[in-house]
Amino acid sequence: MAQGEFNLIRRYFAQPALNFKKASVLLGPGDDAAILSIPAGKQLVVSMDTLNESVHFPADADPFLLAQRCLLVNLSDLAAMAAEPLAFTLSISLPEPDENWLEAFSQGLAVVANAYQCPLIGGDTTRGPMSVCIQVHGLVPAGKALLRSGAKSGDAIYVTGELGDAAAALWWLMSDTRLNQRALSRPSEQVLNQAFYQPDARINAGVALRDCASAMLDISDGLASDLRHILRASSTDTNSLGAVLDSRLLPLSDIFRTMVPEQEQIKLALSGGDDYELCVCVPASRETDARAAMAVLGIRFTRVGTVVDCVGIDQAGIQLVDAEGAIKALDWQGYTHFVQGG
Ligand code: ADP
Numbered sequence: 001m002a003q004g005e006f007n008l009i010r011r012y013f014a015q016p017a018l019n020f021k022k023a024s025v026l027l028g029p030g031d032d033a034a035i036l037s038i039p040a041g042k043q044l045v046v047s048m049d050t051l052n053e054s055v056h057f058p059a060d061a062d063p064f065l066l067a068q069r070c071l072l073v074n075l076s077d078l079a080a081m082a083a084e085p086l087a088f089t090l091s092i093s094l095p096e097p098d099e100n101w102l103e104a105f106s107q108g109l110a111v112v113a114n115a116y117q118c119p120l121i122g123g124d125t126t127r128g129p130m131s132v133c134i135q136v137h138g139l140v141p142a143g144k145a146l147l148r149s150g151a152k153s154g155d156a157i158y159v160t161g162e163l164g165d166a167a168a169a170l171w172w173l174m175s176d177t178r179l180n181q182r183a184l185s186r187p188s189e190q191v192l193n194q195a196f197y198q199p200d201a202r203i204n205a206g207v208a209l210r211d212c213a214s215a216m217l218d219i220s221d222g223l224a225s226d227l228r229h230i231l232r233a234s235s236t237d238t239n240s241l242g243a244v245l246d247s248r249l250l251p252l253s254d255i256f257r258t259m260v261p262e263q264e265q266i267k268l269a270l271s272g273g274d275d276y277e278l279c280v281c282v283p284a285s286r287e288t289d290a291r292a293a294m295a296v297l298g299i300r301f302t303r304v305g306t307v308v309d310c311v312g313i314d315q316a317g318i319q320l321v322d323a324e325g326a327i328k329a330l331d332w333q334g335y336t337h338f339v340q341g342g
């Protein structure tokens with residue numbers, strides 16, 4: 001790599017605001033590889049997410065906010081496993097090294113890295129179309145990670161926080177022509193930016209739910225779509241699971257209610273992605289404890305439905321109780337990907 005790029009790495013990534021000390025990190029950036037030691041009784045949990053310009057974020061995205069989103073969506077995967085952050089690596093590809101952009105990007109990273117005590121321990125810096133790939137490493141007590149595969153018929157289905165805000169924000173932010181103006185009224189830019197770029201990674205919630213939940217994941221593609229991952233993973237050869245969701249119980253924010261036309265709200269809350277809230281299955285015997293744990297953390301925790309045996313519905317089928325209390329099959333999926341102007 002050219003000398004100039006070594007200087008960029010030193011100035012923006014191999015620097016104290018990002019490489020702060022942490023137990024278990026024996027060696028950070030600067031050598032051929034980093035070294036981590038895994039404490040006795042813990043397991044290493046690893047996850048990676050790539051964000052590409054124009055696919056996952058707009059070309060003119062604010063680098064300070066973008067960096068936060070890149071790290072937060074990765075941390076959210078650790079939260080969904082009930083793990084705690086240990087450290088992260090970063091592979092970044094840039095068309096032209098723009099120092100102002102890098103400065104803001106590294107500052108954004110440092111804000112989240114510090115907030116979650118997750119230092120940057122290494123990475124790769126290359127030229128190419130703009131793309132950011134982060135790998136997070138987390139720790140969980142051995143055997144205590146929460147998987148998608150533990151849900152049982154009768155478990156209550158909960159979500160943290162509120163649903164749909166990020167989808168509404170993305171709809172606005174990604175639409176160059178603001179096609180969606182017809183459908184959305186516009187709250188402040190700041191509120192939209194925050195919903196999309198600064199999702200909470202629910203680390204504390206994940207840890208607190210370790211001993212209460214049967215299955216958990218973070219909602220990146222919409223509750224309807226992501227809940228199906230749990231239902232499929234938790235179904236067995238002899239027992240297929242489905243779910244009943246009550247549309248009247250979905251936690252919607254005031255901003256969401258203001259922005260999104262009423263007839264679109266349930267669909268967007270269930271199918272819009274990027275919320276990074278946790279979807280949590282809780283056995284009846286653990287519900288009181290789970291609710292109490294979330295109350296202590298001050299995190300909204302809403303029961304939205306129940307896991308059921310698949311009788312009369314497809315495996316992983318979801319039935320929705322509508323505003324009038326009628327039950328119907330949910331026949332649309334989460335958006336598999338945002339379609340510009342769609
Ligand atoms: P190598 O040729 O051995 O792969 P690199 O030039 O890619 O070395 O990286 C040199 C050092 O700088 C390594 O320790 C690497 O982890 C670190 N590094 C490179 N890019 C980044 C980055 N974007 N963030 C953090 N550390 C980085």
Ligand code: MG
Nearest residue numbers: 001123124125
């Ligand atoms: Mg390299």
